Amino acid sequence: MVFYYKARPDAGDYTIYMGADKSENEELIKYGLPEDVWFHVDKVSSAHVYLRLKKGESIDSICDGLLEDCAQLVKAHSIQGNKMNNVEVVYTPWSNLRKSPSSDVGQVHFHNPSMVRVVIVEKRVNEIINRLNKTRVERRPDLQAEKDASNAAEKAERKMQLKEEKRRREETERMVKERQAEIRSYKGLMVAEKMTSNRQIASAARSMQEMEDDFV
Structure with missing residues (x-):
């Protein structure tokens, strides 16, 4: 049996x-998802x-209100912790x-202790616990099936990302090749035997002037 709760509406x-x-x-623990954050009263x-x-x-983007809901809930479900003030709740x-x-x-x-955070719960706040309990739903989920579905969706998303990355890479390579072809073509037009020098232009201008003088 798994108990599900809805966090305060203003938290999302x-x-x-x-x-x-x-x-x-x-x-x-076995079938958790990458998006899950675990909470427990310390010690x-x-x-x-x-x-x-x-x-x-x-984990560092959790807003204060959402963090308080989780910390209050885990404290309320600890026989010792529920009787104590200034309880340390760890989460990771x-x-x-x-x-x-x-x-x-x-x-x-923990694989990495530096990824563990601590929040202090000064005292139980019944208003928060009562609000959460009103949203509680009990279910018997197929946790393995949920994890398999999540893994399949993540795999499909990654496949699409790789496909898009390949498309962008091929488009970039195509544009580079086209640019290189343009440069090669331009260089071909600039070879010496195909160019008219300034001297040739001046000589042609003089010949044209002489033709005009003869005509006159």
């Missing part, structure tokens, strides 16, 4: 979701909360999560 159309238990968390047990960003967005891109053979169920490590 964003979905926040989390697993119902540790086993579900393992599935979410104590809590739910694994995810925020799905839009393509092209990064899904791609930075790492599982090792010795990891417990639901436990994660």
Whole structure:
């Protein structure tokens, strides 16, 4: 079971979701998407909360309101963290999560600790939790199918990008070849035997003048 929430409207159309238990968390870790950001209360047990960003967005582009929704939700779903003030919530891109053979169920490590961010939640804000709970929807998604579809779409998009890059490259090469052909053609017209010198022009002018004088 996965619980889905809608973030505050003024933050934009964003979905926040989390697993119902540790086993579900393992599935979410396994089948996450590149757009997902993972949230967890630091050093104590809590739910694994995810925020799905839009393509092209990064962890550092999350607005304050959206970040507060995610942090409040993960604090509220931590038995210890929910009772504490000034709780540290860590968050990082899904791609930075790492599982090792010795990891417990639901436990994660990080590939790059420098990609982990921390936000302090001073206290629980019931107004935020109540608003999020009103949007909650429970579903049993086929996470593998969703990831496969996302990978296929990304592959198709990349294929189109490569095709467009090839078209642009070929167009550039064609224009370069045409320009080079023009230069070669121009140089052919400029060869010495095909050019009229200033002396020849002056001589022709004198001959024309002499013809006019004879006529007169």
